[in-house]
Amino acid sequence: MGIKITGDFDKFNKQLSKLTNFNFSGLHKEIGEYILEATKDRFKKEESPEGKKWKPSYRSRSGGKTLTDNATLKNSLNYKANSKKVDVGTNIIYAAVHQKGATIKAKNAKYLKFKVGKRWVQKTKVKIPARPFLGVSDDDRREIKNIIQDRIDEHLSG
Secondary structure, three states, rough: OEEEEEEHHHHHHHHHHHHHOOOHHHHHHHHHHHHHHHHHHHHHHOEEEOOOOOOOHHHOOOOOEEEEEHHHHHHHHHEEEOOOOEEEEEEOOOHHHHHHHEEEEEOOOOOOEEEOOEEEEOOOOEOOOOOOOOOOHHHHHHHHHHHHHHHHHHHOOO
16 A cells, blocks of 8 residues: 655755745844834733733823833834844843732832832832733734745745
8 A cells, every 4th residue: 555646846846945045034034023013012002912901000090001101111122033033022121020020029128119100109019910011922923924924925936
């Protein structure tokens, strides 16, 4: 018992050889641009990659936006692309606290002191809830798949 495979293997081999010259750096750059814009859009929507609304901050209760005081965090987002991968992220040190959540405790004094609205507050600790902004949603995965397919189709037809 066996199987027989027939087809235009010359055409298949030509198409396959075209893929050896595929521009992965360009593809990764395009994916990086997409993920960067999708991530920045989460700041506008105030939601995680899964579409879950962030817990509102005190600022948002008085007319501001959660995670957007002066937009430093959002504006620090960037990507690095090469032929092997694309990384999207930020070098802001407090980004992980917002992404994962944390409890911040006073270290060098009895209390943390900070301003809420127009008044000063003292606390021994403050719990910052997780407000994930980095990640890839199901919609992002579909769009990335489309970007990849479109670039491969363009490359093979060219």
